[in-house]
Amino acid sequence: MTNHFWIVGTDTDVGKTLVTAYFMRYFQTKGVKAIPYKPIQTGIMVENTKHFYGDTEFYKSFSEEVLVEEHLNSYSFKKPASPHYAAMLEGAVIDEAVILQHITKLMTMYDHVICEGAGGLYVPLNEQGNYHFLKLIKQSQLPVVLVTRTKLGTINHTFLSLEALKIWEIPIVGIVFNGDEGTELEKNNIRTIQQNTDLPTLVIPKLDVLSDLKNIQLPNTDFLERLSSI
Known part of the structure; x- marks a missing residue:
């Protein structure tokens, strides 16, 4: 079975x-082909003479295997801003058909497209503001999979996001709480x-060093196994 989903x-x-x-690393350690795909990334980074985009570079840094560059992204814009504004500054237009076709192609090549x-x-x-990520999804x-914070304000933000997804009739696999410090x-x-949803959840602790991601051991594997049987 092939299983593909969004991280929002x-x-x-x-x-x-x-x-x-x-x-991505979880699936790779299971011996299956997984690819992360960031349709639109913004904010070019510069270190010495190297120019790169943080999201796709992060994927490559933590992958168990060499990732195919052209599979990772469709649109990259220099300004760290909302996609519509970053695209506008470069005189570009984001074509959802390009993204959807890219996803369809990847699904024929990988067991998991994230x-x-x-x-x-x-x-x-887009500049008009009437086409947003919800429509694309x-x-x-x-x-x-919905990622949320653990800090003050997360209850409101999480419930509003869940409500929007339900209104659009988009299936929700579960919720990931990221950056927990245990307060x-x-x-x-x-x-x-948790008490007000019927969704599985996963809690990721705050990482002081991002390289700790390679060694993190999460107790709730049911959530991850669920992703293998969507």
Whole structure:
């Protein structure tokens, strides 16, 4: 069985790329072919004379095997901004057909295609603001894993995101709480969300060093096994 899904977030910088990389490594260690795919990435980075994009570079850094560069991304824009604005600055237009065709092609080549969103669910992909990531996800006909924070504000952001996904009739595989530091507030936030949904959840602790991702051991493997049987 081939299993493909989106990693989406309640907001920007909630850890979608980290979770995508973790799931990629998990599947790779199971001996199956997995590819992360970031349709749109923004914000070019410069280190000395090297120019690169953080998301796809992160994938390559944590992969158990060499990843095919052209499989990882369709659109890259220099400005660290919403996709529609970053594209506009370069006189470009994001064509959803290109992204959907790329996903379809990858699904014929890999056991798991892990598509990563950009920002939150309603991030616009065109200047008019009437085409956003939710519409793209709906058109792809793939389920989603929702990544959220554990800090103050996460309850509201998480429930609003879940409501939007349900309105659009997009299947939700589960929720990943990222960056947990184990405070009483965070425990209550997580418990409140768990008690008010019927979704499986996974908690990823805060990583002081990103290289710890390679060695992280998560207790709840049921969530990960569920991804293998979508």
